[in-house]
């Protein structure tokens with residue numbers, strides 16, 4: 001399909017001999033938000049860390065199956081090049097403490113030694129911060145350290161840092177779980193804005209958040225992809241009994 | 253009952269008194285030493301003393317100029333040798349938390365740290381002085397760099413271990429290769445701790461005398477050639493202190509004053525850096 | 534788009550080179566230590582061959598007769614170090630208890646802690662100089678009162694200076710171990726009505742005992758290797774010491790005093806001494822650090 005950004009085909013992941021993900025099949029289309037939900041420990045983080053091959057950095061892990069980013073086979077390309085095409089935002093905001101806000105945004109270029117003229121960088125910084133809805137708050141303090149910002153601002157800075165690389169897909173691992181309700185609301189609004197142009201894979205254990213921001217939802221349970229479909233449909237008429245139990249708070 | 257409690261309380265107070273007494277008595281030597289150094293040392297310190305070369309006994313106006321220059325040269329030499337190795341090994345240990353080689357390396361660092369400085373002096377003598385057939389600044393620098401290594405390695409390892417793992421992940425997720433992540437993200441984040449460690453190790457070796465006895469040896473002339481013997485503050489203090497001349501004894505105190513200032517300054521800068529520059533995560 | 538970047542193959546090469554450099558510098562430390570050992574061993578070999586292990590128990594050190602034994606220096610080392618520890622222990626344990634239990638923070642404890650740190654940073658040669666001008670006259674007048682030869686220099690003088698020098702070292706280790714004693718243990722004892730002294734005696738000290746002993750062991754390792762101050766104060770005598778007032782030599786000080794003029798079998802014998810010194814400090818350090826390491830692992834287990 002023209003619109004497919006990410007295709008996951010009978011994909012499994014292991015920690016040692018523990019099979020954490022079991023034969024996952026999933027297709028993500030362009031410019032939509034897909035939420036991955038499920039009880040804690042079901043493998044959500046593992047799944048998105050397999051998309052940019054961060055999973056394999058942990059000793060003793062292995063994977064099987066295939067993933068495609070557009071036309072690239074993820075597991076036969078250079079991890080470093082892959083990761084430049086895939087943005088990732090972590091649970092805890094992690095701006096680089098030694099860099100200014102400005103340099104944090106273009107860290108993907110600077111650290112990789114990708115040179116651009118100064119005004120192009122200025123432009124990338126402004127556009128990325130605007131996309132992350134942070135520009136107005138920091139435009140006068142671009143050369144201060146990113147760690148002086150509040151938690152919510154730091155997380156939006158990390159989103160800007162990921163967006164600055166023009167990623168094919170943005171992976172978000174419970175990006176609001178360390179934030180207060182107000183910052184959470186701001187970031188959720190931001191997702192709704194962003195999905196005009198960005199494909200997002202959002203891990204959340206917050207059912208309400210999945211309902212508020214996602215177009216599609218995948219429900220993961222004990223490493224199995226139990227159900228995948230349009231969010232509205234899944235929340236109103238879940239096909240699987242386990243999905244229904246999860247949504248009604250029977251477990252997790 | 254009442255009496256027993258009183259005895260117990262008395263013992264408690266007595267013990268506390270003894271602990272305080274002994275604890276504070278331990279600080280007494282410090283003040284005595286500082287008092288002696290200041291009293292005997294400050295009187296001889298003037299520009300001539302700081303800049304002139306040592307002169308034979310009987311001639312007035314001798315100084316410790318060559319010793320100060322020598323000590324600075326030794327610091328630079330040993331720093332140049334030990335800092336790259338120390339930091340690289342520190343990174344290695346912080347990255348290899350488990351593993352056979354890294355635990356052996358850790359053990360070796362401990363052993364090296366406990367090795368008496370005189371033994372290291374002999375080693376540098378055998379390795380450098382014998383082949384070159386002359387005492388030299390180089391051999392002294394090598395001896396001192398062996399003494400600096402464990403301190404730098406340990407502080408680098410400890411500092412880097414405290415840097416949150418998620419910073420490394422943030423960088424790797426941007427497609428930054430591992431080596432650039434370490435050099436451009438992790439090392440800068442730990443820089444203040446590492447610099448502190450380097451300064452503390454310099455403070456430690458600035459006053460080392462034993463490894464210099466058979467290496468840098470001492471030289472009453474100004475020398476900037478690293479392949480020739482060189483003077484140094486601690487060596488000069490030793491030389492003057494062991495001499496029978498009262499005038500030279502006062503020189504020893506003056507040189508001690510300068511040496512203590514050197515070490516204190518390094519210590520203070522180290523503390524200042526670790527307090528001020530500390531990276532906030 | 535990635536025009537200014539290295540190719541993946543180039544990155545791979547840099548990556549490999551980087552890990553290689555790290556591993557190599559780690560391995561370098563191991564090689565360095567092994568090289569130190571073998572250098573000492575090989576250069577001491579003539580003396581080892583000639584005197585064997587009797588070197589350690591023979592008490593004659595005679596250059597003209599070319600007969601060498603290190604017993605006077607072993608005894609000198611052990612005497613000065615033990616005496617120094619005996620003097621230092623009450624002080625360093627008091628500091629440990631004061632900083633680790635009685636007065637953990639505040640201006641007074643900061644003051645004491647800084648004083649101890651500065652004391653630890655004062656160069657050995659300055660301790661020696663100070664000892665010459667303060668301790669030597671003191672010991673000399675003591676000797677005169679006792680009616681023995683008033684050398685001033687000797688084992689006692691060296692022990693006093695060594696004690697001052699190792700106090701900061703063992704105190705900082707002791708403080709760490711004492712502050713590792715779990716608070717709930719102490720609270721349990723307090724809640725039973727124990728006084729602070731009783732808590733110290735029955736809870737804190739027994740709990741921290743192995744750590745304190747390890748600290749003393751490491752201080753011992755320090756003391757036996759300490760060179761300059763001792764060299765300046767011990768009197769450079771190669772005879773077996775007969776009392777704590779005798780001038781003597783430690784293993785370190787005999788090297789410092791005699792190595793520059795030594796050649797041939799004398800040099801080799803001095804290096805033999807250095808080898809023994811190196812082995813002893815190595816063993817002492819490994820044991821001491823092993824105990825401390827185990828304690829800190831146990832403590833971290835208890836927290837979680």
Ligand SMILES: Nc1ncnc2c1ncn2[C@@H]1O[C@H](COP(=O)(O)OP(=O)(O)O)[C@@H](O)[C@H]1O
Pocket residue numbers: 015020038039040041042043044045046047058
């Ligand atoms: N470093 C690890 N080593 C071994 N097992 C792990 C590790 N990290 C996670 N796991 C296991 O993998 C499973 C999935 O973890 P994760 O993907 O983090 O779950 P989620 O993000 O859904 O909470 C969990 O059962 C966990 O026990």
Ligand SMILES: [Mg+2]
Pocket residue numbers: 044045046
């Ligand atoms: Mg998770």
